Amino acid sequence: MKKDIHVPEAKGVFIAAVHEYNDSYKVYDWNAYIINDKSVDLEMVIIVSRGYSEDKKTATFRKKIEMLPAKSFAKIEMLLEDVLSINNVFDVTFFEHHKLLEKSFEFRKNSINKKALKQIPVMGLRGVLRA
Secondary structure, eight states: OGGGOOOOOOOSEEEEEEEEEETTTTEEEEEEEEEEOSSSOEEEEEEEEEEEOSSOBOOOEEEEEEEEOTTEEEEEEEEOGGGGGSEEEEEEEEEETTEEEEEEEEEOTTOSSGGGOEEOTTTOSEEEEEO
């Protein structure tokens, strides 16, 4: 039964919101990244993101990354200022050694801000991290 089912824990994968300069528009933007801090590649990474509050809901965004190499990162999407004031969820599914793993990351409303910046592993930048 349920106690006999082993669901492996997805460790070493993170989502980060990074505040970085946009050279094209000469402004700072918040961008969401997926980070693979593992020593193995991740295959067929699917990221589903959405934002919500009691009275607001964003469209669902989906992104597929065929291969995310070990100790690397990839940009998911730009986070508009409007969505920082609501909860943002990133559901990540991927294959590691032919096993399907999944993990959900949530940024609570207003948790993505300049005061919450910390050093981000693998990237060498400062941002807001969810593990």
